[in-house]
Amino acid sequence: MRKKDEMEQKVANKAVKITWFVTVMALFIVGFIQRSMDGGESNVLLLIAILSTTMLISLEQYYLSKINEDSTFKNIVGITIVLAAVLLGIGWFLSR
Numbered sequence: 001m002r003k004k005d006e007m008e009q010k011v012a013n014k015a016v017k018i019t020w021f022v023t024v025m026a027l028f029i030v031g032f033i034q035r036s037m038d039g040g041e042s043n044v045l046l047l048i049a050i051l052s053t054t055m056l057i058s059l060e061q062y063y064l065s066k067i068n069e070d071s072t073f074k075n076i077v078g079i080t081i082v083l084a085a086v087l088l089g090i091g092w093f094l095s096r
Contacts, residue, residue, distance in 0.1 A: 009068060013061075020057045024050055035094070047091040054084055 031046040065073035
């Protein structure tokens with residue numbers, strides 16, 4: 001029974017990562033299309049959408065790690081912080 005729960009957890013974690021990746025990539029594509037249509041003007045709302053997606057996924061991972069008593073959340077937090085910094089840098093660069 002325990003092995004089945006661990007396998008389900010791995011599948012759920014992989015699904016969350018894939019969903020997050022697809023959502024962020026869709027937001028980047030929509031942002032690129034909208035920026036092209038607006039003549040190069042940047043949109044802060046898309047940056048907020050990307051950052052809020054990152055925050056929601058990290059909060060979900062935190063909640064799941066507390067429930068499952070998993071210690072890998074520290075790695076996820078580190079990756080999330082680096083990713084948020086990269087996204088902020090990209091947003092700042094595009095807004096100039």
